[in-house]
Amino acid sequence: MKFHLIGSPSIGKYRELKxxxxxxxxxxxxxxxxxxxxxxKKIRMENVFFQKNNNFKYINSNDFTNYDNILDINCIINSFYNNNNIISLKKYFSFARGDKLIKPGKMTKFFDTNYHYIIPDCFSNLKLLNKKIFDEILEIKKIGILPKIVLMGPITYLHLSLKKINKFYKNVLEIYIYLIKKIINLGIKTIQIDEPILCSKINNNFKFFFNLFYKKISNLKFKLIISTYFGKINDINIINNLKKCTIHLNIENFSLINFLKHDVSLEIINSNLLKKNLFNLFFYKKVKLYSFDCNCKFIPYDLSVEKNLKNKIYLSFFFQKINEFNLIKRIYKKKINELDLLYLENFNNYKEKILINKKFKIIKKKSINFNKKILLLTSIGSFPQNIEIRILRKFFNKKLINLSEYKLIIKENIYLCIIKQYFLNFDVLTNGEFERTDMVEYFSNNIKGMESTKNGWVQSYGTRYVKPPIIFNVFDSNFITENWLIFTKKITKKKIKIILSGPVTILKWSFCINKKNEDFICLSISEIINKEIIFLQKNNFSIFQIDEPTIKECLPINKKNWKLKINKILFFFNNCTKFIKINNEIHTHICYSVFNDIYSMINKMNLDVITIESTRENMKNILIFNKIKLNLGAGIYDIHSPIIPYKNDIKKLIFNFLKEININYSWLNPDCGLKTRNWYELIKTILLINKVKKYIFKENI
Structure with missing residues (x-):
């Protein structure tokens, strides 16, 4: 049995890269x-020796990234406007985050994951201007290893650019062919090209370019592995038209093996964290390689560092799954030892029944509450969490301070945050979310049946890492928000917006162990959020923001499967809003999504206000919202960039916003939570927004 990885984690075991x-x-x-x-280099070498020590058939190169894998390709082939210079690491980060001379790149989500990528922008000036891929090849060759190169496929890359078919598409194919030739000249014998687009419905133009590219590289002397993941292959004939190669399939495509004319690399271990996925044992003559179902950067590193997980015996992280690879190999060769027998004897499957309420009614969409004032200013939720808050949380977790001391300092910060919001003329306030580390982790700590890890980090984008909770089951949980919001209400008479994570997002941004019953689990979470809203309404709160940033990424990458999933999402979201009073407002925040194909779904959500991220798009992505009858906050301040905008930049953004959206339906807000920014940047930017707001009011008068 021969094993290989589709991709390795890049962040380091203890988040060193961040x-x-x-x-x-x-x-x-x-x-x-x-x-x-x-x-x-240390992280790359650790990955290399880890694969080598575990006797993998191929050792990967080019699967490491300092920010995101698509940005790596953007820089290698120079898919930027007005750039003819070598792209250094400093400039690489500037294309992602922006600086005084370079605007930050547009960003969206990678298929149906929470992994963000910088969208390719320009194909008219392609040339090799970054040597990362070549340097990493030479780095591995120096230690006597000939690596397998991992490369995002050109057709998937074109799809991720979100551009319509244009005359420059062939330029991308040509630069890719030139890049592959350069890689082969360095002595490389094996290249893995990732084409997850094969699992979606491909139009005729993409089919043409797919056939054209793979026909041209078929004469080059190297072994080709085409990797697909995220679902079932939509059209097997596209693959069978290729010259013989190796195709990586996940288990959903198992039935297609006999219809493929190619050798197969098959998923034998699932990226789900449950141990039971160990024994997907299939041995076919056609299957030459075995691997995971997808890239391992989507799963945490090491379970052994987790000390307080209640259900640890049922779980398996990246390092443990590699050990399971070796166990499968020993079972196959009939060479198991005493430790293997001990492991198998103590092998545990999680078995617990999920109880659900079977009585549900159709939820009718309530009438929309349009703004009574124009250009209301609010935040998405969180405010800057300074060093004091982080140290406080560390001390509390290590039991160096008690609960009453912890709560007192958090309340002090909430009080100061409310004062600052008054100073900055916010119309609708939030409590600043100082009691929360992460929008999903906080809820997981307060919902029975969910567990948070201490070091289960995965990359969302750049240095934004998250710890997805692990959902085993969901039990009834009340008063998730505890008394933080009631305390906030005592110190102000202004309207306070309640920030809650939506049920779809809590499920999507968690590792759900019981995949078969995840719809029932989402329904249970929806009921818990619903009960929390009822409790808060009794305490006279009237504005509820139920964040659902994941509704687009929850949809399958094959659009023919969308209808059922959309109906489920609508039911789960609307179910948790069913007891909100008619005069109370429902907000939601959806980040970095492409809205053109989901606006009809948004129109059916029980909503009054939606806030999105539009700064990097220069407000071009709001055009579709003319078809939706909702109040809109388009995001005036890009909080993912270190740049403090000039007054003129803010003025242009607001004016572009108001050109497309009626001022009576418009809100002003930063484009996401402010947790990662500092107070200096925030105060300076919000004061500029207020100046532009006053100017607009004077002009209208």
């Missing part, structure tokens, strides 16, 4: 750059 990257962003000196390069 810390060294953020130090470089802050200091921007040669010493911090050198440290970042060293830690990046």
């Amino acid at each position: 810390f060294y990257t953020e130090i470089f962003w802050k200091k921007k000196d040669n010493f911090s750059l050198l440290n970042l390069l060293m830690i990046s």
